[in-house]
Amino acid sequence: MAGQLVACPATASKPAVSNGLPDVSLPCLGGGPDIRLADLRGPLVLNVWAQWCGPCRAEAPYLAKLAKSGKVSMLGIDYDDPRPELAVKFATTEGLAYPHLKDLDKSIQRALKVGGPPLTVFVAKDGSIAYVHHGVLTSQHQLDQLVKDKLGVTP
Template structure:
């Protein structure tokens, strides 16, 4: 009887640990110097320089200051260069984010003139995030939103979520959930941004 009860408790704990809605724990983070060297090691580019005073345009990305993943540079999302942009919210602990990773990498290679920006969202392990982004080949800038400051202004439904931002800085499309193919990403970029 006790063996059955212990087995039931162990099974329940195992299932709870795999729950996709579980919030990640908050372990100690690496020192900034360690993160900077990791970013270089995994080939992640510098984040763009933005003006912190740039205001949000109507229907645009919020005037939110986020730190670059693996550096101390601060990026104002509202101040990103005015060009077609794909903004993808992800976390290294997110299974669907891992599933869509090759499609984002391929989309970056296919979409000339389109900027990509990753937002490492609600992720307590920036060192693992850098390693993940590097290993899957996401050679574009990433910022950190560990405290979910974009939750309200972007109405983030969950991870992954991708925002299509036009050359005027307006969010013209949102895709909640993972991309299922490169073609799906390319079609949405064409539909929302007019690029292929």
């Protein structure tokens, strides 16, 4: 089942960045090594989701389309989800063809102020968090505009 998801790539160890992603390592949902969030640099769109989250399902097509553009790196975090097998099914069915991590213990909750999914984090080239969008993305235009405005990339 996990073979259907994009495997997580190995990431080079980097120093944590001020105002960057938390220094937390999460296991890969689709196979591959654990990923230390503080190692990541942008332009990156990181989406926190869960298969039981209706708004996450609503915004999934916009994230899938952005991923297909190849203009920014994409990473998903399956958050507080007791059914990883359903999460894999959701991500593959929705065409979320990028790596996904799992955070069963809500280890990113405090650092990213996660009230619940969905939440989308825009990470700049230097690794700093450029913007955090709480709640559902309501259109492709909204997501593309945030990528342009916050990361300087035109999808």
